[in-house]
Amino acid sequence: MELSDLEMAHLKRLARLELSREETAALQKDLSDILGYFDQLRGLDTGGVEELVRPITTVDVFREDVIRLSLPHEKAMSLAVEAQEGFFRVPRTVEEA
């Protein structure tokens, strides 16, 4: 199963990845190999095998509705690339009205 150039471009866009031509080609090959592997699996007769959505069988993990202490403001902001007036500052997301 060959991943097309167009599909590659779409994936790069979705993942917000900037890749060189060489990196793209290498990744395209790896991803195509993975898809090929799934093609191979698809060929198997799994008629008698129960569907497995998750490899772990844990279910029903809940917490009670209890409020815990939040992070101090300075700590929450310590990883911010840019901050202003207590907010995270990011490139503008809307056009001027």
Next chain:
Amino acid sequence: MFEAVIGLEIHLALRTGSKMFCGCAAESLGLLPNVNTCPVCLGLPGSLPVVNREAIEKALRFSLALNCQVPEVTQFHRKHYYYPDAPKNYQISQFDRPVGEHGFVELEAGRRIGVTRCHVEEDAGRSVHPPYAPYSLVDLNRAGAPLIEMVTEPDLRTPEEAREFLVKIRAIAQALDVSDASPEAGKMRADVNVSIRLPGEALGTKVEVKNLNSFKSVQNALAFEIKRQTDLLESGRSVLQETRGWNEGGQRTYSMRSKEETADYRYFPDPDLPPMRVAEKWLETVRAATPELPDAKRERYRELGLRAFDAGLIAFDVELATFFDRAVRVYEGEAQLLANWLNGDVAGHLNANDLALSRSKLSPENLASLLTLVDEGAISGKTAKDVLPLVIDGGDPKTIVEERGLKQITDLGAIEALVDAVIAANPAVVERVKENPKVINVLLGQVMKESRGKAKPDAVRELLNEKLG
């Protein structure tokens, strides 16, 4: 003649103590930015979200109230998109196994509106866009707060129906203690899908309208959009499938720049969040904890003798209903009288003073006691209205009436003395009554004034008629 086809997408903030997947407070209204966050809701690597059981339980309660089918297993998916107010670059939401599907809500006229699904998800943060700045500011206090999203089938036909539906959803959410469901406080947000078609024909091109912050805006935006689309089709043009915003000031929808790419959310089951089994036993607990729904409440009020209008008004306002239920328990008079006061003078006074019933000091017991004083003839209806503001401020009606000497004069001898005195003091008016019997009202007014409003007007009129007639 075209008909409109309308579907709604409603977000309700779930009323819980903590957020959906972490222990930060769910409510962050009025806080300084970014003081209500933790590694989980900041989306820091290595943090592990854990489901708030209460949020799921409330979502189940809501789904059941909307007649939804609840699956045996429900689970969370990741919905991927990039936006600064979603710090993980995905939103935890539900996809193929939401908490409820295939439900319905019945409108007043008996028409059923399909509820496609109800699912639980986390809210995003809040973005601020300072004017003319090259940046936006992000506050993540709200990120991770629990939400219910519900989607209807395109079964609504008019803006009025859409509004009625929203009012009903709000009433249900409030009655179930699922959400404050207040659009003003951002606890209930609605997007609408609307298209028009000739009856019986295939669906037309739909337009989505966003940013509707009140029921009134939903209704107005729909009315505007239906007119706009009708004008387009009637002039031979076509409707463009797009997302539009609502300009509250201009009362018009406007085109929002369409996204350059179609959404590709790449949903997959969140590996951090194991599936949740909804056992019949759990549902039984949920059902048992479900209080009376607004429809049932209205039915009960009708049986108490309330007029349909008042029954609906009270049943669909959880605050009012709670108050009314307590008052009706201690008031022995007609329930309709209680409703008249609540929906009339009490509501008027509260509105005029911009006061919520729950914030006022009016107790159901005191309102009942005030009405009882009228029923017993101790005070007139007029006096009751005069002292109502004091009672709303927390005063005890009996004490007020005693202290201010407002008790009605029921002693006929005392009233007669007043009547005689007024007749003696106004010979000219008495003369005129002979020409025009209506002038007797002048004397009546004088007697009422002399008695400081405490004489029974009926008794005074009777005595005046007797003496001058």
